[in-house]
Each structure stands twice: as C-alpha cells, then as structure tokens.
Amino acid sequence: xxxxxxxxxxxxxxxxxxxxxxxxxxxxxxxxxxxxxxxxxxxxxxxxxxxxxxxxxxxxxxxxxxxxxxxxxxxxxxxxxxxxxxxxxxxxxxxxxxxxxxxxxxxxxxxxxxxxxxxxxxxxxxxxxxxxxxxxxxxxxxxxxxxxxxxxxxxxxxxxxxxxxxxxxxxxxxxxxxxxxxxxxxxxxxxxxxxxxxxxxxxxxxxxxxxxxxxxxxxxxxxxxxxxxxxxxxxxxxxxxxxxxxxxxxxxxxxxxxxxxxxxxxxxxxxxxxxxxxxxxxxxxxxxxxxxxxxxxxxxxxxxxxxxxxxxxxxxxxxxxxxxxxxxxxxxxxxxxxxxxxxxxxxxxxxxxxxxx
Amino acid sequence: xxxxxxxxxxxxxxxxxxxxxxxxxxxxxxxxxxxxxxxxxxxxxxxxxxxxxxxxxxxxxxxxxxxxxxxxxxxxxxxxxxxxxxxxxxxxxxxxxxxxxxxxxxxxxxxxxxxxxxxxxxxxxxxxxxxxxxxxxxxxxxxxxxxxxxxxxxxxxxxxxxxxxxxxxxxxxxxxxxxxxxxxxxxxxxxxxxxxxxxxxxxxxxxxxxxxxxxxxxxxxxxxxxxxxxxxxxxxxxxxxxxxxxxxxxxxxxxxxxxxxxxxxxxxxxxxxxxxxxxxxxxxxxxxxxxxxxxxxxxxxxxxxxxxxxxxxxxxxxxxxxxxxxxxxxxxxxxxxxxxxxxxxxxxxxxx
Numbered sequence: 090x091x092x093x094x095x096x097x098x099x100x101x102x103x104x105x106x107x108x109x110x111x112x113x114x115x116x117x118x119x120x121x122x123x124x125x126x127x128x129x130x131x132x133x134x135x136x137x138x139x140x141x142x143x144x145x146x147x148x149x150x151x152x153x154x155x156x157x158x159x160x161x162x163x164x165x166x167x168x169x170x171x172x173x174x175x176x177x178x179x180x181x182x183x184x185x186x187x188x189x190x191x192x193x194x195x196x197x198x199x200x201x202x203x204x205x206x207x208x209x210x211x212x213x214x215x216x217x218x219x220x221x222x223x224x225x226x227x228x229x230x231x232x233x234x235x236x237x238x239x240x241x242x243x244x245x246x247x248x249x250x251x252x253x254x255x256x257x258x259x260x261x262x263x264x265x266x267x268x269x270x271x272x273x274x275x276x277x278x279x280x281x282x283x284x285x286x287x288x289x290x291x292x293x294x295x296x297x298x299x300x301x302x303x304x305x306x307x308x309x310x311x312x313x314x315x316x317x318x319x320x321x322x323x324x325x326x327x328x329x330x331x332x333x334x335x336x337x338x339x340x341x342x343x344x345x346x347x348x349x350x351x352x353x354x355x356x357x358x359x360x361x362x363x364x365x366x367x368x369x370x371x372x373x374x375x376x377x378x379x380x381x382x383x384x385x386x387x388x389x390x391x392x393x394x395x396x397x398x399x400x401x402x403x404x405x406x407x408x409x410x411x412x413x414x415x416x417x418x419x420x421x422x423x424x425x426x427x428x429x430x431x432x433x434x435x436x437x438x439x440x441x442x443x444x445x446x
Numbered sequence: 447x448x449x450x451x452x453x454x455x456x457x458x459x460x461x462x463x464x465x466x467x468x469x470x471x472x473x474x475x476x477x478x479x480x481x482x483x484x485x486x487x488x489x490x491x492x493x494x495x496x497x498x499x500x501x502x503x504x505x506x507x508x509x510x511x512x513x514x515x516x517x518x519x520x521x522x523x524x525x526x527x528x529x530x531x532x533x534x535x536x537x538x539x540x541x542x543x544x545x546x547x548x549x550x551x552x553x554x555x556x557x558x559x560x561x562x563x564x565x566x567x568x569x570x571x572x573x574x575x576x577x578x579x580x581x582x583x584x585x586x587x588x589x590x591x592x593x594x595x596x597x598x599x600x601x602x603x604x605x606x607x608x609x610x611x612x613x614x615x616x617x618x619x620x621x622x623x624x625x626x627x628x629x630x631x632x633x634x635x636x637x638x639x640x641x642x643x644x645x646x647x648x649x650x651x652x653x654x655x656x657x658x659x660x661x662x663x664x665x666x667x668x669x670x671x672x673x674x675x676x677x678x679x680x681x682x683x684x685x686x687x688x689x690x691x692x693x694x695x696x697x698x699x700x701x702x703x704x705x706x707x708x709x710x711x712x713x714x715x716x717x718x719x720x721x722x723x724x725x726x727x728x729x730x731x732x733x734x735x736x737x738x739x740x741x742x743x744x745x746x747x748x749x750x751x752x753x754x755x756x757x758x759x760x761x762x763x764x765x766x767x768x769x770x771x772x773x774x775x776x777x778x779x780x781x782x783x784x785x786x787x788x789x790x791x792x793x794x795x796x797x798x
Contacts, residue, residue, distance in 0.1 A: 261587075
C-alpha cells in the first residue's frame with residue numbers, strides 16, 4: 090500500500106526524521122507474510138477466534154438473529170469509527186461525535202413534531218451535523234487550537250444545545266414505514282437493510298484513506314505535521330474537511346439511532362464517543378497518529394460488538410463487559426509497546442555483538 | 447504502512463499470538479462464569495423462564511423490587527429467573543438486553559421502561575417470538591406490553607395519609623403539609639386529592655389545613671421549613687410530609703424539639719430511615735408501598751400470561767401468591783395494592 094508511493098518518499102529531507110532507526114534486518118519475508126502479521130491482522134484473528142469460540146460454546150449465538158441484532162447494535166459505532174479512524178491517524182481526536190448525534194436526534198424530534206416533511210427533516214439534520222463539524226474544524230484547523238480541548242468543549246456544548254432544542258421531551262411518532270425500514274432485514278440473512286448504506290460509507294472512507302493521495306497525506310500528518318506541510322500536504326484544509334466528515338457521519342448515526350429506537354431525545358447516544366475510540370484503538374490505530382487501517386478498525390468494532398452480544402446472550406453483567414473491554418483496550422495499546430521493546434533489545438544486542446571484535 | 451518496515455515479522459507474530467491467546471482466554475473465563483447459573487436453572491426441570499430488566503442495575507430501590515420478583519418467580523413456578531440490565535438508565539440502553547432475551551427464548555420479560563417508546567420495537571420482536579411482556583414500575587406504551595403492574599393508585603396514597611393524620615390528632619385541629627418541590631408532579635397530585643378529601647369527607651370537618659410548605663426534597667431546607675411551621679402555627683397538631691426526604695428531616699427536627707410526641711407526623715417514608723423515629727415515639731405511623739410486592743405480583747402476572755390464564759384484557763383475574771387475587775383493569779393495568787402502613791409493631795420486618 091503506502092510503502093512504495095508515499096508522497097514523503099519523493100522528498101529526501103523529511104524522510105530522514107521519519108525513519109529514525111533504519112532496520113538492520115534485511116527483507117526476509119514477503120509482503121503477504123508481513124501483512125498477515127500486522128497489527129490489524131491480529132485484531133482480525135482475535136475476531137475470528139472469538140466468533141468461532143462463541144458459535145461453539147454459546148447456545149443460539151450462531152444464527153441469523155445474532156447477525157441482525159449484533160449489526161443493529163454496532164452500526165452507530167461502525168459509522169462514526171470511519172471518520173474517527175482518519176482523524177486519529179492524523180494525530181487528532183474528535184470527542185464531540187456522540188453529542189453531535191444527540192443534537193441531530195433532538196433536531197429531528199423538534200422539526201418532525203413541528204410538522205415538517207420527513208425528508209426535509211432528515212436533510213436539515215445532516216446539515217446540523219455538517220455545521221457542528223465545520224465549527225470543530227474551524228477552531229482546530231483554522232485557529233490551530235488543540236483538538237482534545239476543542240472537542241471536550243463541543244462535547245458539552247452540543248449536548249447542551251440538544252437539551253435546549255428538545256428539553257426533556259421525547260418525540261416518538263415518526264412515520265412507521267421509515268422506522269420499520271431501519272430495523273428491517275435483508276431476506277433470511279438477518280443482515281439489516283441499512284447495512285447497505287453503512288457499507289457504502291465504510292468503502293468510501295476505506296478508499297479515501299488507502300487509495301488516494303489525500304489519505305496518504307493523513308498518514309504523513311500523523312508522523313509529523315511540519316514534515317507533511319513541507320512536502321506540500323495541505324494540513325489545515327485536510328483537517329477541516331475531516332471534522333466536517335466526522336460531523337456529517339455523526340449526524341447519520343444520530344438519525345439511525347433516532348429511527349431505530351423510534352425516540353428522539355437529547356440524551357441519545359450519550360457516551361458513544363468512548364465506545365468508538367475504544368473500537369478504533371483496538372483495531373490497531375495508533376493514538377499517536379500515523380498508523381492504522383479501515384479493515385483493522387472494522388474488525389475492532391465487530392470484536393467489541395460480538396463480545397458485547399455474546400456476554401449479553403450469556404446474561405453476564407455489564408460490569409464484566411466494561412472490564413473486559415477495558416482490559417482488551419489496554420492490551421491492544423500495551424502489546425505493540427512490549428513488542429517494540431523486545432525488538433529494541435534484540436536490535437541492541439545484535440549491534441553490540443556485530444561491533445565486538 | 448511505514449512503521450511496518452521497521453517491524454521484525456517474527457516478534458510481531460509473537461505479539462499476535464499473545465494477543466489472541468489473551469483475548470480468547472478472557473472471553474472463555476467471562477462466558478464460563480455465566481454458563482453455570484443458567485444451566486443449573488434449566489436442570490430444575492420446568493421450562494418456563496422469566497427475565498427482569500430494571501431501569502438500571504445497582505439501585506437500592508430496584509434491588510428490593512427485584513428481590514420480590516425473584517421470590518415471586520420461584521413461588522409461581524418458573525424454572526429459572528434472571529436479572530439483566532444496563533448500568534445507566536438511558537433511553538435506548540435496554541434494547542440490546544431485550545434482543546438478547548428474545549434470542550434466548552425467554553418466556554416472560556418483565557421490564558421497567560426507561561423510555562416508553564424506545565423499547566417498543568424490540569418488545570414487539572420479543573412478542574412475535576412468543577414472549578409475554580409485563581411492564582412494572584414504569585410503563586411502556588400500552589400496545590407494547592401485555593399488562594402493566596402499578597404500585598398504587600394515586601388517590602389511595604393521598605387517602606391513607608389523611609386517614610393516618612386524622613387518627614393521630616383525634617379528628618380535629620390544625621395540620622400542615624410539607625412537600626417536595628412546588629411543581630413535583632406526584633406530590634401535587636396527592637395533595638390535590640388530600641385537599642378534596644379534607645373538604646368533602648364529613649369525618650374530617652374539624653381538620654383545618656393551615657399551610658403548605660416546600661422543602662424541595664433537600665434535607666436542610668426541609669428541616670428549616672419544619673422548624674418554621676412550628677413557630678408560625680403554635681396550634682399545629684399534625685404534619686403530613688408526602689416525600690421520603692421531607693418526613694425524615696421533619697422527624698429529625700421534632701425528635702430533638704419540645705414538640706416531640708405532641709405534634710403528629712405522618713406521610714411517605716422509607717422504613718430504614720424512619721425506624722429510629724418510630725422507636726423513640728416521634729412518629730406513630732407512616733405509609734409507603736412495599737417495593738418487593740411490585741416484583742412479586744409481576745412474576746405471578748407473567749406466569750398467568752404464560753399459562754394462558756389471562757390475556758391482559760380488563761376483567762381478567764389471577765392469584766398473586768400470598769397477596770391473593772389481583773384483577774386486570776382497563777388498559778391492562780394491575781394495581782399491586784394499598785400502601786403499606788408502618789408502625790412500631792411491623793417496621794422491623796422491612797429492610798429498604
């Protein structure tokens with residue numbers, strides 16, 4: 090993928106700081122072998138292993154019903170994880186996503202209760218998300234404020250606006266055909282119909298990240314913003330549009346949430362941002378930026394989702410669930426560090442041995 | 447990716463092995479723990495299962511309700527009863543639990559809905575899979591469940607308090623009400639019924655309601671309001687406090703003042719909070735519903751639905767164990783019963 094045609098590789102000057110310790114090991118393995126042992130692959134193995142385990146040992150897990158309920162449960166996380174992956178790869182973060190979803194939900198409720206046409210309601214709701222994203226993007230990309238501080242602020246701000254918009258009311262009388270569509274399944278497969286739309290979003294972000302110069306620029310920004318700027322990557326503009334995309338997709342998640350649960354409330358999707366970030370990190374995206382893939386994140390989201398579902402099916406308390414998720418997350422962050430520590434130790438030993446007479 | 451170039455494949459494979467092993471073993475232990483209680487339940491022989499989904503877990507009030515529910519489930523003859531639920535009482539958090547129960551083939555789902563609408567689709571799916579739905583404590587939309595088990599009738603709550611105060615002050619004299627906030631829905635409904643009753647019932651013609659004050663369900667403010675009532679109305683003979691915070695604060699004030707035993711106090715209180723004041727004579731009798739009965743009746747209603755003895759239409763009757771017969775009213779409503787009156791004789795039997 091990016092190994093051969095990174096924009097940074099054309100410029101020799103910034104290349105040097107990026108590869109701090111040129112590997113002494115020659116290319117022993119083929120690309121396929123490397124791919125099979127990559128960080129994303131580990132998450133995929135874990136997912137497959139867990140699914141096999143759950144199908145064998147948990148009664149009723151292996152059925153189309155599971156597919157349906159499980160996917161419906163993870164769709165909001167899956168959607169928001171896409172722009173979140175891109176944002177974290179650039180070394181930034183967006184904590185306001187769940188609040189944007191909540192604000193979208195509140196807006197939908199108020200507009201629909203006010204008698205607006207449902208399609209117009211949906212359009213306006215997406216625009217609300219876009220506007221929220223632009224606000225984040227303006228503060229972070231144009232004014233250059235730290236994304237952590239800005240989005241903690243907008244996390245509270247957008248949730249507050251949601252409360253102002255709809256108060257503690259709930260609007261529930263959305264058109265039946267529409268809400269039924271959002272829980273409908275594709276024939277006997279158990280796959281929710283909306284997954285088609287979700288798949289389009291996933292593919293769009295996958296292509297954007299892995300197969301376009303824009304996407305490669307994001308990895309570059311994650312390594313070093315200065316270096317990325319030097320080689321001509323439009324850092325501010327890229328970031329701005331990432332936050333707009335994040336806002337728009339969060340709005341889609343908010344719409345899905347509202348119509349799936351047929352309830353527009355200001356507290357919808359509370360705390361979702363943490364579920365999203367956990368899944369993204371578990372999927373192998375580095376919190377420091379510069380590393381990650383859509384495929385890994387997909388596996389991360391599905392792994393947490395199916396763990397969730399299996400434990401619920403086994404009637405295990407949610408306390409266990411959050412504990413397991415927490416442990417997984419720590420493991421996913423710690424494992425690569427231990428790996429690189431071992432690598433570093435072996436490297437020093439090798440160097441020492443080769444320099445000794 | 448770029449970092450991969452630096453990675454030695456052998457050690458990443460080691461890391462991957464470690465990660466996979468850890469994940470699987472964690473999953474194994476987590477699920478192993480769960481398998482045991484479920485299978486032991488099924489081994490008991492029966493086939494009917496019941497699952498309670500409260501608003502949230504780890505809430506003291508809910509725990510009392512669920513303990514009653516478990517007891518009822520056992521007596522009603524369910525082979526296994528489970529409690530699952532979210533840690534946060536948010537609107538949509540119960541849905542995935544309902545889904546899991548649907549898939550597990552649970553016969554009766556007893557739910558206290560966090561949102562009357564958000565759970566509806568999921569409950570609909572559960573019903574079409576054959577489950578019976580009993581709402582308790584907090585209702586769903588009526589078309590989404592079979593019956594709703596309600597604590598008490600609002601009017602009964604009001605009438606028991608006027609009755610208690612009348613008995614305690616000997617049927618005549620000045621009384622006051624110390625409520626929660628000025629716009630609390632529950633309290634205002636009860637106060638309205640109390641005022642009507644005091645006016646219309648000839649037995650209460652000598653009782654005069656002289657003041658209504660609001661302690662905002664804040665302990666300190668309620669304490670001060672109680673103090674203020676005594677000074678403003680020297681002839682006051684009794685206080686009704688239809689809120690657990692208010693009655694406890696007022697009792698604390700009275701028990702340390704000269705009015706102890708002279709001014710009667712009643713209302714709605716928690717036995718655990720009121721126990722010392724009942725024992726030291728400050729409070730003679732007060733009322734509250736017994737939350738355990740709510741769960742108890744819900745279990746029996748679920749069993750009756752499961753066995754096809756009732757369908758949830760008005761006029762259906764079923765027996766709720768030791769509590770006797772209950773009748774389904776309009777809209778699938780089942781009332782647990784009159785509020786329980788607590789006094790020195792019975793207060794030690796309750797723990798909530």
